[in-house]
Amino acid sequence: MKIEKTREIGFCFGVKRAIDILEKVARERxxxxxxxAVVHNQQVLQRLAEIGVRVAQSVDDIRGDVVAVSSHGVAPSIEEEIQARHIDIVDTTCPFVHRLQTAARRLAENGFFIIVYGDADHTEVKGVLGWADGRGLATMDEKxxxxxDSLPRRLGVLSQTTQIPAHFTEFVKRLIDSAFTKDSELRIIDTICHDIRKRQAAALELANRVGLMLVIGGHxxxxxxxxxxxxxxxxxxxxxxxxxxxRPxxxxxxxxxGITSGASTAEQTIDEVLARLEALASN
Ligand code: SF4
Incomplete structure (x- = not known):
């Protein structure tokens, strides 16, 4: 049995950066x-807990005088709430997420109603809508x-950083068909993260050549x-x-x-899976 992994595997740039910052602050303080949760991966969260990283479930739940914002970012109103309590903020927001946040703000300031193609319940998406100052919504359904009731004339369309590029393109096409009317103005910005784009392309290329793919990462x-x-x-x-x-x-x-992983999957988990597959292959 041949086992092949994609080159793009393990922590992405943004998660690695967030964890490096957290480890440094945890050591110093x-x-x-x-x-x-700084990332959606239980194994990584357990390892961080061992070096003193505690997850506060809400602003009210913060016990100390410093808190780190996750790589997914938060709405400006949350930052203001934290600052009003004289709590210092360590910002680990991924630069690609920040690019999306500033695009939402710029469009909203220019009179566009923001549509974020993504999961309305995801932390990143909620934060981005906060940057649009309430002038927007998130959906994956153009209908x-x-x-x-009253379709805004100027629409700014963005994507959650982790969506599949081809699906975003299809969404935009369907949106033009169903919601583009006389005098409409549509501004589309591709805000899908570069790492995710490369990771998805590499995974699909490998998936097309193997009999089975294992994707390692948080459910x-x-x-x-x-x-x-x-x-x-x-x-x-x-x-x-x-x-x-x-399961054997x-x-x-x-x-x-074929093996690939999500952007918040630790090297150790990947090594454990590889060792298990190699043991199965040699039986
Ligand atoms: S997946 Fe992309 S946007 Fe998300 S943290 Fe990683 S590099 Fe940043």
Whole structure:
């Protein structure tokens, strides 16, 4: 059984940066709190907890005088709420997410109503809508926009950083068909992160050549779920968070296995999965 992994695997630039910042602050201060989970990966959160990183569930739940904002970013109103309590902010917002936030703000300031193609419940998306100062919504269903009582004339369309580029393009096309009327003005900005784009392309290329793909990452991680969705269009695909979830029966009759991971999956978890597959292959 041949096992092949994609080159783009393990932490992305933004997650690595956020974890480096947190480790440094935790070392210097003997611990630090984060507002919400800094990444959607239980194994990484456990390792951070061991060096004194505590997750505060809300601004009210912050116990100390410093809090780190996650790589997904937050709305400016949340930052103001924290500052009003004289709590210092360590900002680990990924620069690609910040690019999306500033695009939303600029468009809103120029009179555009913002449509974010993405999951309305995701932390990143909620934060971005905050940067649009309430002049926007998030959806993945263009019909929802077409049904709005009074469709804004100027629409600014952005994407959650982790969405699949081809799906964003399709969404925009359908939006033009259903919601573009006389005098409408549409401004589209591609805000999908470069890392995710490369990671998805590499995963799909490999998925097209193997009999089975394993996508390693958190079950609640948006980018991991997108990767799994994409790979499953090409071949049999399983999303596993830990090595314990692997079932030997999956590999019966398979000669070539592909491996990739979400952007917040630690090297250690990938190594554990690889070791398990190598053991299965040698049996
Ligand atoms: S997936 Fe992209 S946007 Fe998200 S943290 Fe990583 S580099 Fe930043």
């Amino acid at each position: 003997g611990g630090v709190e984060t507002l919400g 929802f926009i077409a049904k709005l 609640s991680s948006a980018n991991t779920n997108r990767l799994s969705e994409l790979c499953s269009t090409a071949t049999e695909t399983y999303l596993v968070e830990t090595v314990e979830e692997i 029966s999956w590999f019966q009759g398979k000669h070539h296995i």
